[in-house]
Amino acid sequence: MPETKMWVDYDKEADVLYINFKRPQKATDSEMLENGVLLRYKGTELVGITVLEASKR
Numbered sequence: 001m002p003e004t005k006m007w008v009d010y011d012k013e014a015d016v017l018y019i020n021f022k023r024p025q026k027a028t029d030s031e032m033l034e035n036g037v038l039l040r041y042k043g044t045e046l047v048g049i050t051v052l053e054a055s056k057r
Contacts, residue, residue, distance in 0.1 A: 010054065017054035022047050 007020040018024070027040035027047060038050040051057065 015053055015055050017051040018048065019051070020048040024048070 004021070007018075007024055009018045009024075010016070011018070025042060025047060027042055029041040029043075031039045031041070033039065036052040038052070039046060040048040040050065
């Protein structure tokens with residue numbers, strides 16, 4: 001299995017977890033799921049996930 005780097009950051013004040021599958025970059029599109037998870041895309045490629053209210057999960 002090829003090695004994959006991920007960048008993870010947690011904002012304690014906002015209680016938001018950021019997971020990036022490539023170096024953090026601006027997304028060109030996003031999709032908010034009903035469970036408070038935001039999928040971030042650059043074109044059609046999923047580049048990151050943002051988890052709202054992360055400490056409650």
